[in-house]
Amino acid sequence: MKDCLMFPFQNKTVIVNAAALRSSGAISIYRQFIYHLSKNTNRNRYYIFIDSSVEQPVIDGVIFVHDDNHSWRHRIAWEHGGLKRWLKQRNIIPDVIVSLQNTGSVIECQQVVYYHQPLPFYPRKWNLLKAKERMMWLYKHIYPFFVSSTLNDKTDVVVQIPFIKRGFCKKYKFAEDRVHVLFPDVEKIETDKIIAANLSADCLHFIYPATPFPYKEHKTLVEAVRILRQSNPSVFAKIRIHFTIPIGGYPLLEQLIVEYGVSEQFVFDGVMSHENLLSFYKASRGLLFPSTIETLGLPLLEAAAFGLPIMASDLDYAHEVLNGYEGVMFAKAENHEKWADLITRIYEEAPAFEPLTPKESSWGKFFELINK
Incomplete structure (x- = not known):
């Protein structure tokens, strides 16, 4: 990982885990977060752990730390002690841990977890012995252990639709008032x-x-x-x-x-x-x-x-x-x-219908959770 500098001013120190986001809908979440972060830094200091290939715009108070190791072993070790050691070595005390990649961290502080993995909430069965189904089996049966192990009583979870909220609360026996449905930005198509x-x-x-x-x-x-x-x-x-x-x-x-x-x-x-x-x-x-x-x-x-x-x-x-x-x-x-x-x-x-108008952005509420 590339080392970082310190900033002389901040309200909070916020750590953002996003290194696993590199493609598809997950990278869209990251891009939306970065766009709205530029307007919502609130003089916080942000350390964002990200793959070096992903865009990293210049934002006051924000520094990007490169993490290009995408193995499951590294990610599990990072969330279950690696991040804590990294912070301790640099005398950084986090106020908030933000995860854009479903799982939080074992560090005992406020957390905001953006959860977007639906596989554990669907009844479909997968065969571990079939190569094309093995990853789905792991996400359904093993992944939930790593999600639950990083939740604490100071965690807020953000999901995109009510169905995911219901599934999350039931699967993880998590309080409904700590799971927030925030619809993502949808591009207005001309x-x-x-x-x-x-x-x-x-x-x-x-x-x-x-x-x-x-x-x-x-x-x-x-x-x-x-x-x-x-x-x-x-x-x-x-x-x-x-x-x-x-x-x-x-x-x-x-x-x-x-x-x-x-x-x-x-x-x-x-x-x-x-x-x-x-x-x-x-x-x-x-x-x-x-x-x-x-x-x-x-x-x-x-x-x-x-x-x-x-x-x-x-x-x-x-x-x-x-x-x-x-x-x-x-x-x-x-x-x-x-x-x-x-x-x-x-x-x-050959019917045609009135186009659906995109909803207003809910990212402001996401940053309220960070700054509360």
Whole structure:
């Protein structure tokens, strides 16, 4: 780790653990935190432990300490004594420990933990012996021990939606008044400035932006299209479902598509930049989102910003995230017939809806927890 200097002024000394955040939604949390920290330092001294590759803007009173060791062993050792030793060696007495990565620290002081790992709260079972499921098994069965071991009676926990709060309080037997639901910032999308992707006009295009994990339930859409092949050939011939997975990125899914004879209906576009994804939303007839495990499900909000029809899993996270949006239809991931019916409905009705307006930022409340 790179050493640091001391600041001559501060109200509080705040330690921020964020070294595990490097990609996907986790890095979005970090970026939002940094953006709002620049306006909410309150003359505190901040030490932020972060991967050296992540952005580190200049902010008065803030110093970044590089931690590029991402092994589980290092992280467990760090949170269970390593950080305490690091501080003691430098005569630093923390007032607040902030974690943006689910787990706190064994240091006895005020803590604010941003929790965003939903796997322990879903009933789905995982097989430790299957390579593709091993990490999910660890997050469901082992990870909670490390979360609970770093909670204390001075800890406040921040989550994004009520479902995660209910799961956290039940799993960890944690007081409800110390778990705070703070919706993350969602970018206001100026849809009139987005140029639609150049997709074939004679087809009906849907998009599903998701990583190739089993719980994303891509298979639901393959099964639904297989049903349409038999029940509604005219719809079947027109639809194209775009996956943000490269060819070869999900062999079992590709094998199933070939086996069912529906290869023409699925397009593997690969990982997209955010700009390209927005262009696809604008050119698409709707968003398909059968995922059965989510913390938030950002594509739901992005598609709603375009007023698109959305077909989502009939689960609490989707209901809570899209509360107030009229353009969403729900179906259980295992109900393939209903997914086929909803796709047909969108094909026949071509509905459009009033875009969903982003909520006001709640990060001010996060910093209130630090400064209380």
